[in-house]
């Protein structure tokens with residue numbers, strides 16, 4: 128049977144990078160093996176879950192391009208894919224387990240459980256449910272049933288040992304004595320996570336459970352439940368945690384953790400997918416830049432590392448820059464236009480004319496790490512008026528006679544033909560030579576005239592791109608500015 132895997136987020140927050148990486152590994156495995164990737168929303172905690180969060184998670188997966196074969200919006204043979212709509216199934220499973228003697232009603236109050244736990248802690252012992260309600264006599268039980276006392280349902284953990292296979296950690300064996308009789312149905316009639324996740328994995332015929340390491344301690348309970356429900360136990364792959372640069376668990380302190388925040392910051396989905404894939408997995412050679420297809424072709428659960436993965440933002444920036452550098456310019460134009468429009472700079476002729484826009488992108492591309500850098504780097508060229516930076520003024524606009532040098536250059540540029548890179552360069556160098564000044568000095572001043580900054584892409588390329596009229600207009604604006612300062 129072809130593998131069936133699932134991503135099962137709880138919609139209590141947006142899609143964070145850890146969840147996205149788990150989803151990606153499931154997706155890659157399904158695409159690699161020709162299996163099915165199922166999306167299941169674990170929204171039984173009504174207070175903490177919200178429809179907005181569901182939308183946020185779907186948007187995040189959509190942005191990353193991780194399409195699911197069954198789940199919300201797609202449907203499938205196991206509809207519904209929202210746990211909040213499957214509660215009857217969980218109750219039916221509990222009824223079966225009760226019937227088979229694999230579960231029992233527990234009438235213990237929260238106070239009693241808390242007191243017992245505290246007493247054990249004072250003795251320095253870990254407390255595990257003492258099976259008080261398993262020991263009730265038939266009469267005690269009937270009396271409680273008749274009185275309508277509230278109860279939870281606990282799973283009756285069998286004696287002995289069991290084990291599960293983990294693609295990352297190998298075979299993990301455990302003694303069931305360390306697993307308490309855990310609650311599967313709360314006194315409010317709602318299932319616990321342990322029950323719903325296993326009932327759904329059984330129903331949805333999940334063959335491989337790929338999820339975060341933080342669930343590894345739950346797995347013994349799940350294995351026992353699979354067994355009790357008479358179902359084969361899936362294979363597991365518990366993937367390592369993602370840590371920040373300081374080796375602490377990745378959190379907001381380290382910067383953005385929501386996938387859509389990375390989208391807003393101007394990372395490309397392909398770069399993000401490539402980066403996330405290498406968090407805890409490697410193709411087994413030293414490749415780093417890998418297309419989706421290459422990732423699919425090389426993916427295997429066995430190559431997931433057991434050690435924790437470190438989220439290195441510099442590496443993500445580098446990777447994104449590589450994707451931006453390699454992307455065909457017409458595709459890049461779509462992404463860049465969106466951020467430039469958002470910044471209100473799309474009115475520039477350099478954006479409106481496609482050939483100029485492509486040239487602008489080529490000019491800026493080597494200096495760009497994120498899409499937003501097209502705005503920062505492009506702003507001086509795209510804005511209608513140049514703002515001169517204070518340090519640029521101080522560094523490059525104080526030479527004596529500068530107004531005259533610029534005026535002469537403007538005249539020379541009025542005659543240059545064609546107005547292309549070599550010819551404007553000739554005009555700048557020729558003017559400097561004619562005026563007996565260093566070309567570098569004139570170049571720096573012209574850079575400030577065109578961009579207001581001390582650093583920019585190549586000056587002659589910028590002049591050629593702006594064109595004769597705009598270049599001269601900017602030189603004249605500088606002359607006016609300098610004259611006003613005298």
Ligand code: GLU
Nearest residue numbers: 135136137169324338342
């Ligand atoms: N809903 C669980 C979570 O978001 C995942 C459950 C699982 O993968 O087994 O952590």
